Amino acid sequence: MTLKELLTAFGNGMWGTPLLILLMGGGLFFMLYSRFLPFRYFKHAIQILRGKYDGEKSEGDINHYQALSTALAATVGMGNISGVAVAITMGGPGAIFWMWVSAFVGMATKFFTCTLAVMYRGRDSLGQLQGGPMYVIREGLGKKWQPLAILFCIAGIFGTIPSFQSNQLTAALGEGLLIPLGIEMTFGVRISIGIILAVIVGLVMLGGIKRIGVVAGSMVPVMVAIYVIAVVAILLLNYELVPQYLLLIFTDAFTANSVLGGAVGAIIVAGARRAAFSNEAGIGTAPMAHGAAKTNEPVREGLVAMLGPAIDTIIVCTMTALAILITGIWQEHTEGLSGVTLTIKAFDDTLIGGRYILMIALLIFAITSLFSYSYYGAKCFSYLFGAKHIHYYQYFYIGMVVWGSVTSLGAVIGLIDGMYALMAFPTMISALILSPKVIKAAKVYFQKVDL
Structure with missing residues (x-):
């Protein structure tokens, strides 16, 4: 069995x-248990994001906006452009519904898990305040649950490798650029691109979360604006087809009659897998990003965090899906077209210079x-091996940037999907057990806050 086949089998x-019951059933439980609390205070979440409460003196490294931007920088990214194309290829249009x-x-899951990330922050080996599921498990559940924290961190080291990007x-x-210029994508060209990316990433990564938060906070709005404007242009040029394909997304989700879809269960799995990579709920x-926010109000950060899935999956992913569907690319013979190349063809066939507009957005x-x-x-590695050894992880991460540039897409997706699944079990189990703590904190918060 080849490495690609092994990793693909692992992911599948x-x-x-x-896992589907845990993620989707758990999210439904959070929604009902909180009586739709995150949705009822959506306006308040926007106020927090706009900086209404940033003046308070609180522990943490970055403000609410930078925390959300850091999280969105990971989610509103290749998962929204390439991941949607992969979802349609794997499960047809109906996968988008799921x-x-x-x-x-x-959104409810994000509210609970990110509230807990601030509620149960802990100190790393250097005494720095940290947040994330491993600290929630250690501080909230106790040492007897430590194996769950270790499992999360081991999976987190490999699940967050940069190879897909x-x-x-x-x-x-x-x-989008080199082949049209007559440059073949040889191994040497691919590894050269990987090395250049590795250098850029290394320069920012070594600055820690504060530098990442500043860079992400400035770049995320730009990348979203460029991408949204381009997709809106495609939709306007084909506005008469939009209702037809929106309806197809709904019908295909239950009938499984699409050209590329299969059994309904397979479509649900395809949608859930790509949604997990898209919004990480x-x-x-x-x-881990929201746990670094400067706030002493865990519920406040939970409300900001729940905006993430609304932005990256419900808005951005839907726009990408419609752009691919209405151009008809998904119905063509797609051999050789996978992931981002499918999206590029959709843009290029519709907009003058579409591939170059998409290239700018993709780069960011x-x-x-x-x-x-x-x-x-880095946070997962530090938890397991100590923060003073973080440089070893940084070398590994930079190496994974280069590896991703030369390996197959199937191998990368299989590895990351499998590790994401392993990360979900500790995260959801700890959140479900500690969910009464979140509800109790929410009641106290909303009694005293000035809405």
């Missing part, structure tokens, strides 16, 4: 019924994602 094997469902319940950015540069990565998407994932993996 981990995404079974138990991405919506996962995101909707994921570097793989798809390399493919995008080849398809229940996986545990975003709580991928690089900001690379920054955020380095922070997540």
Whole structure:
């Protein structure tokens, strides 16, 4: 069995019924248990994000906006452009519906997991305040649950490798820029791109979360604006087809009659897997970013965090899906077209210079994602081996940037999907057990806050 086949089998094997029940069922439980609390205070979450409460003296490294931007830099990225194309390829248009469902319940999951990330912050080996599922488990559940924290961190080191981003950015540069210029995508060209990316990532990564937060906070709005404007232009040019394909997303989700879809269960799995990579609800990565926020009000950060799935999956992923569907690319013979190359063709066939507009957005998407994932993996490594040894992880991470540029997409997706699944179990189990603590804190918070 080749490495690609082994990793693909690992990813497919981990995404079974138990995990779907845990993620989607758990999210539904959070939604009902909180009586839709995150949705009822959506306006208040926007006020927090706009900085209304940033003046308070609180522990932490970054403000609410930078925390959300860091999380979004990892989620509103290649998962929204390439991941949506992968979802349609794997499960047909109906997979998008199940991405919506996962995101909707994921908003409640994000509220609980990120509230807990601030509520149960802990100190690393150097005494720095940290947040994330491993600290929630250690501080909130106690030492007897330590194996869950260790499992999360081991999976987190490999689940947050940058190989998907570097793989798809390399493919995008080849398809969108180099091949049209007559430059073949040889091994040497691909590894050269990987080395350049590794150098850029290293310069920012070594600055820690404060530098990542500043860079992400400035780049995320730019990348979202460029991408949204381009997709809106595609939708306007094909406005008469939009209702038709929105309806197809709904019908295909239950009938499984699409050209590329299969059994309904397979479509649900495809949608849930790509939604997990898109918004990370229940996986545990975003709580590590939100756990660094400057706030003494855990509920406040939970409200900010729940905006993530609404932005990256319900809005950005939907726009990407419609751009691919209405151009008809998904119905063509797609051999050789996978992930980001499918999206590039959709843009190029519709907009003059579409591939170059997408290339700008892709470059920003991928690089900001690379920054955020380095922070997540570093926190997992520090928890296991001590913060003073973090430089060893940084070498490993930079190496994974280069590896991703030359390996196959299937191998990368299999490894990351499998590790994401392993990360979800400790994150969701600890959040479900500690959910009464979140409800209690929410009641106290909303009694005293001036809405």
